[in-house]
Amino acid sequence: MRQRAFEQHHRDDWEQLRHVLNDLDRPRRKRQLNSVATGCLPKLYRAVCNHYALVCSRHYSPALEMELHELIVRGHRHLYKGRGAHLWRLVIFVSVGFPQVFRKHIAYFWIATFLLLAPGLLVGGYCYFNSELIYSVMDDAQVAQMEAMYDPSNRKPGRALDRSAETDMLMFGHYISNNIGIGFRTFAGGMLFGIGSMLLLLFNGVFIGAVAGHLTRMGYQDTFWPFVSGHGSFELTAIVICGASGLMLGHALIAPGQRTRIESLKWRAADALKLVMGAALMLLVAAFIEAFWSSSDAAIVVKYSVAAILWLFVALYLGFAGRGSHGAG
Amino acid sequence: MLDTARRYEIPEGIELGFRVAGPVVRACAWAIDLLIRAGLYLAIAIPFSFMGGLGLGVTLIIFFLIEWFYPVVFELRQGATPGKKAMGLEVIHDDGTPIAWSASLIRNLLRTADFLPFLYATGLISMLLNQNFKRLGDLAAGSIVVYRDKVGVRPELPSVKPLHPPQAMMRDGGRTLLAFAERSAVLTSDRRIELAEILSDLTDRKGEEAVAELHAYASWLAQGR
Numbered sequence: 128m129r130q131r132a133f134e135q136h137h138r139d140d141w142e143q144l145r146h147v148l149n150d151l152d153r154p155r156r157k158r159q160l161n162s163v164a165t166g167c168l169p170k171l172y173r174a175v176c177n178h179y180a181l182v183c184s185r186h187y188s189p190a191l192e193m194e195l196h197e198l199i200v201r202g203h204r205h206l207y208k209g210r211g212a213h214l215w216r217l218v219i220f221v222s223v224g225f226p227q228v229f230r231k232h233i234a235y236f237w238i239a240t241f242l243l244l245a246p247g248l249l250v251g252g253y254c255y256f257n258s259e260l261i262y263s264v265m266d267d268a269q270v271a272q273m274e275a276m277y278d279p280s281n282r283k284p285g286r287a288l289d290r291s292a293e294t295d296m297l298m299f300g301h302y303i304s305n306n307i308g309i310g311f312r313t314f315a316g317g318m319l320f321g322i323g324s325m326l327l328l329l330f331n332g333v334f335i336g337a338v339a340g341h342l343t344r345m346g347y348q349d350t351f352w353p354f355v356s357g358h359g360s361f362e363l364t365a366i367v368i369c370g371a372s373g374l375m376l377g378h379a380l381i382a383p384g385q386r387t388r389i390e391s392l393k394w395r396a397a398d399a400l401k402l403v404m405g406a407a408l409m410l411l412v413a414a415f416i417e418a419f420w421s422s423s424d425a426a427i428v429v430k431y432s433v434a435a436i437l438w439l440f441v442a443l444y445l446g447f448a449g450r451g452s453h454g455a456g
Numbered sequence: 457m458l459d460t461a462r463r464y465e466i467p468e469g470i471e472l473g474f475r476v477a478g479p480v481v482r483a484c485a486w487a488i489d490l491l492i493r494a495g496l497y498l499a500i501a502i503p504f505s506f507m508g509g510l511g512l513g514v515t516l517i518i519f520f521l522i523e524w525f526y527p528v529v530f531e532l533r534q535g536a537t538p539g540k541k542a543m544g545l546e547v548i549h550d551d552g553t554p555i556a557w558s559a560s561l562i563r564n565l566l567r568t569a570d571f572l573p574f575l576y577a578t579g580l581i582s583m584l585l586n587q588n589f590k591r592l593g594d595l596a597a598g599s600i601v602v603y604r605d606k607v608g609v610r611p612e613l614p615s616v617k618p619l620h621p622p623q624a625m626m627r628d629g630g631r632t633l634l635a636f637a638e639r640s641a642v643l644t645s646d647r648r649i650e651l652a653e654i655l656s657d658l659t660d661r662k663g664e665e666a667v668a669e670l671h672a673y674a675s676w677l678a679q680g681r
Contacts, residue, residue: 129678129679130634130678130679131680172468179470180469180470183470186630186631187634188631188637189638190638193610196473197605200605203472203552203553204554208553294509294513296510296513296514297512299513299517300513300514300515300516300517301516303516303520304517304520304523308524311524314566315568315569316568316569317569389595393597396596396597397562400561400565404561
């Protein structure tokens with residue numbers, strides 16, 4: 128068959144496909160075709176793929192080849208586009224997918240926990256017994272500011288004095304941008320063969336431990352511990368999970384196993400992303416608790432009770448949510 | 457290695473082609489996005505700054521969202537950030553399908569690693585070492601930045617009286633003849649003649665006559681006698 132005859136014979140199919148694609152390119156509200164008309168996209172698309180293969184093998188003109196190529200690329204994009212229902216998938220992810228992925232890779236979580244906890248306890252213990260050590264972790268101004276934040280005479284614990292007048296909303300914004308940013312950076316640090324994540328975990332452990340040890344030694348335990356114990360449940364766990372996701376990337380790069388390094392990275396990154404996104408949602412909850420609950424002036428016993436409930440909730444959620452259900456994640 | 461054209465096979469059993477985008481054009485796209493983001497920051501910070509602590513809190517949250525999710529939102533909506541779109545680029549998966557949630561989030565969260573130690577130095581090295589110009593985020597996400605095909609007007613074959621080409625040109629030269637005839641309209645007359653005279657040994661013609669001869673062959677190839 129000659130090119131001209133071929134074109135005349137199939138031109139209708141191409142025009143119809145173009146018509147459907149033009150309609151699909153419009154925003155959903157402005158579409159003119161009904162679902163029956165757009166529903167024939169796969170059939171038309173496959174027909175045109177067939178024509179394209181013929182055009183190539185019969186050495187028809189490059190312009191015709193390009194015309195069909197463009198149609199097929201557009202059709203391919205529409206046919207293989209991701210599914211919608213984002214909100215529902217988010218619900219499934221939170222209730223089932225995230226805890227499942229967490230348990231699947233729990234080894235990384237324990238390693239990350241150790242990396243945060245070990246220096247935390249070590250430095251914290253030293254700072255508790257030694258009043259000088261805190262100054263090797265942070266400088267004088269930082270120590271003074273931190274002491275002022277948790278001074279029992281401070282009306283709103285956990286906030287520096289010059290900030291106490293500002294609203295909870297400001298602190299909410301600050302905690303979100305600061306903490307979730309740290310979480311994401313910890314994840315990205317995994318690309319440096321896991322060293323970035325590891326350092327961030329160690330650094331956070333040292334810093335948090337030093338502050339806790341120092342303040343307890345100062346006798347500020349009744350302002351400090353009730354403040355941090357509540358949101359700490361979500362925040363510390365989430366930071367450790369971010370660290371775990373970074374360690375996963377590092378593991379994929381250092382020990383790719385049977386795969387090539389890049390394939391192994393791609394394979395693990397998918398699950399690591401689920402971990403870090405779940406952790407980001409946990410940090411969002413933590414920011415909310417920290418801004419609106421932790422700084423409130425509830426009685427210490429109430430704060431400790433709420434903290435206990437929150438820790439228990441986090442443990443139950445990560446340990447049991449989504450057990451026994453399949454096909455998620 | 458210098459050719460940026462890549463082909464991938466799709467499930468329908470045919471191969472599609474695309475051209476990967478290099479560091480320079482991507483840096484330009486990034487710079488455009490940077491300007492847009494700076495504009496957004498200003499447009500948000502100024503009105504909210506009159507609202508005290510509440511306004512500041514909201515500003516911080518929006519800044520955070522823009523910093524991390526600006527590229528993700530646009531990549532999911534239209535396959536490219538406004539900067540990339542302006543430069544005619546788009547992001548797709550390695551297998552040619554449109555970018556989805558997971559890959560877009562991975563490649564954009566890992567920007568932090570690519571940025572190290574300053575101004576995407578790591579990303580640039582990764583791009584130069586990789587034949588598809590992938591930065592670290594692209595490697596982990598399995599994504600690739602390519603040129604968006606421009607929808608061009610299809611050039612027409614010159615309509616002249618068909619003439620049977622010599623047998624020597626029939627086998628492999630056919631497609632080249634058609635390509636020449638279709639491109640004739642965008643070539644200068646000198647260039648047309650120069651190209652056509654390469655085949656003077658076969659056509660025995662010179663100058664515009666050689667061009668017309670080849671057009672006649674192309675016409676025969678497309679529609680027969």
